[in-house]
Every structure is written in C-alpha cells, then in structure tokens.
Amino acid sequence: MMPAPVRACFVTGTDTEVGKTLVSCALLHAWAQEGLVAAGLKPVAAGAQEPPEAQGLYSQWVNEDVEQLRQASSLTLSSQQVSPYVLRTPVAPHLAARREGVHLDMQVMVQAYQHLCGLAQAVVVEGVGGFCVPLNEHQDTSDLAAQLGLPVVLVVGLRLGCINHALLTSQAIAAKGLRLAAWVANTVDAHMPELQNNVQAIHERLQLLAPVGQQVVYAGCVPRLSEPVAEAAATYLDWRGVDWRAT
C-alpha cells in the first residue's frame, strides 16, 4: 500500500512579528494531537544568539523561531533539520546573508523540506516576515511557496492597517497560483477598536477574492495571551474543513 501523502502547509503573515511562529506551533500541536508525526521547517531564520556553551562555534547559535518549531515538532530534530540557514543578523534575510557571505539557495530549502517529508507525516513551513520577502537577488519567499506548491495559511496580525495587508497578501498568494486554505486572526493590538468588525471584513473579503468553489477557512482568533505558547493558542483554533491538498 502506498504511504499517505505528507500533509503540509506554508504559513505566511501580514508582516513580521504577527504570530506566524505561534500559529505554526499551534498547528503542529493540533496535528500531533490527531496522531500525526509533525515537523516544523523555517527555511531561513535571521537573528540568532550565541548560547554560553557555543564557545564561539557559529553552528551552535540559536534562533528563537527554530527552537520553538523544534520543540513543537513531535520528533526530535536538530536545528539544522528545522532550518538550513540560521543567520546571525536580525535584518531582512537577503541582507543578513550578504553581510555574512552566505548565498541563500532555494533548492537547499526545498531539499530541507523534502528531508522532513521523509521523516514526518505532516510538515508546517513557516515563512519569513511577510509573503514577498527577498531571499536573494532573484527570488523571494513567495517563489519558495510556489516551488513547494503548498496550501497557504495566512496569519493576520490584528492592528490598524491589517485589512489592507490581508487582502494584498491574498492577491499575492493567488498571483503565484497558490491557494489560501485558511486564515487566523492573531491579536497583536488587544485595544484595537472595532476588532470583531475587522475580522468580519477580512473574512468576507478573503472569501470574495477566492476562486468560485474554494473555501478560505477562518480557523479562529487568538486573543492576547499572558503566556503565548502553542498549547494555549491551539485552543482558539479549529482547523476542521481546511483542504490541505497540495496545489
């Protein structure tokens, strides 16, 4: 019997720092709860700290996203398996790479994904920043998402301006021939006026932008959490009805 195809998605956001890692870890948690062996991938991580035990060894530097995805994965993965590129400088990846004399090769990222597909039954790929962040002179993260051909989950950071960012991102996803499978509202600004009406406006318009017959599932709204951990965020999200098939 053929093994079941790996369930996977590409998690993008309306911006950097909007909750992609939190939602990616919550999704890994949900998939693990379903009994799937789930693994997280961060194709490029920019911004790493040197732990005391690293003793100057650059390969030992740790990135917060990579550590969180590693911990949320249901199998033991090395930092290298979760991210083939951990850059030290916390700036746009192509600039960090240039500074550090690294060429970000999309094929290396695709291979890292394929490697995880050989180990896990479900893979969550967390994008970098927003959807169109450059990786090198010629390619950006939307090209990587297209190369992987995965359904996309959009994390919308709820704050003023997020409707526009959500709709632009949805158009960029469609322009790459990809499918927006689900979206999550994450409360970045807990005091945002008209929060629920913003969610409603985004939900209606994302569905209007989708091709006829395609459902953009609203997985839920994560409130501002006192402890922003995967298990807590997962309780606010319902992924039922999401079509995880690759495009």
Ligand SMILES: Nc1ncnc2c1ncn2[C@@H]1O[C@H](COP(=O)(O)OP(=O)(O)OP(=O)(O)O)[C@@H](O)[C@H]1O
């Ligand atoms: N709902 C929430 N409640 C409380 N804190 C949150 C919430 N969502 C995110 N955070 C915190 O905000 C920060 C940014 O979140 P997160 O790292 O998930 O964003 P990101 O989109 O993955 O950022 P990056 O672009 O750097 O990958 C983190 O410190 C996280 O713990």
Ligand SMILES: [Mg+2]
């Ligand atoms: Mg992140």
